[in-house]
Amino acid sequence: MDGNYLDSATLDNTKALEDQIFYPPRRHLCPERTNTMFSLDRSGLFCIETSCNRNRRGAQMKPCGIITLLTDFGLEDGYVGIVKGVILGINPSARIVDISHLIPHGSILDAALVLQEAWHFFPEGTVHLAIVDPGVGTSRIPLALETSNHCFVGPDNGLFRPIIDQYPSSKIVHLNKSQYFLPEISNTFHGRDIFAPVAAHLSSGIALHLLGSPVSDPVS
Structure with a gap:
């Protein structure tokens, strides 16, 4: 398997995914679904209770102004700060x-595991920016869902495979x-040049x- 991608088989068979159960907080769940418990184990991600149908009706997300940031940049240089600066340059009111x-x-x-564990704890309307991108500069595409x-x-x-598997009707x-x-796109820093601006625009409404164009068969 190409080391730049994570396929569903890897997710299914990786020991790190076994027996991890997360409980999303009830107060942030869509009012059109019940509280959901889901599990990551050898069989993959599955929902025990019903999931939200709001997106199937085509309703647009109303942003709450929060952008979460997940990266593998570390804290020893300025890359995290640069990404935040790009976001705030487009949406100064964003809360990162x-x-x-x-x-x-x-x-x-x-x-994928950290994001899947964390995102449910944020209010509806949150934009989640995740930049772990060993394939930057290759044919892998940038996406949003x-x-x-x-x-x-x-x-x-x-x-984003666990999220897409849980919500197959994702846009x-x-x-x-x-x-x-x-304006200028680097071959090595799409987090700054593509992903951060897009997250900022989404948080602005x-x-x-x-x-972009619809995608029906993402790797994620």
Whole structure:
């Protein structure tokens, strides 16, 4: 398997996924679904109770102004600060919450687990920016998805696979509308040049469908 991608078979068979149960907080769940318990184990991600149907009706997420940030950048240089600066340059009122910047470098699996454990604890309307991107500069595409009244932005490398498996009706787009990027795109820092600007625009109320073309078969 290409080390730049995480497929569903890896998720199913990885020991790290066994016997981990997360309980999303009731106060932040969509009012159209009951409290949901789900499990990550050898059989993969599954929902025990019903999931939200709001996105199936095509309703646009109303942003709450929060952007979470998950990366493997570490804390010894300025990369995290640069990403935050790009976000605030587009949406000065954004509230940025750090989930972690200590993901092992390039570990898509660790990032997927941390994101899956954390995102449910944020209010509806949150934009989740995840940048663990060992395939930056390759043919992997940048994407954004909306589901359960949350948005997610990052590379199409398996990072969002647990979320897409849980919510198969997620709206997913290939980020290809360059007017929502920085003017110059580096081959090595899409987190700064593509993902951070897109997250900022989503948090400002730009609709997902304006950011790119629909995707039906993501790696994520």
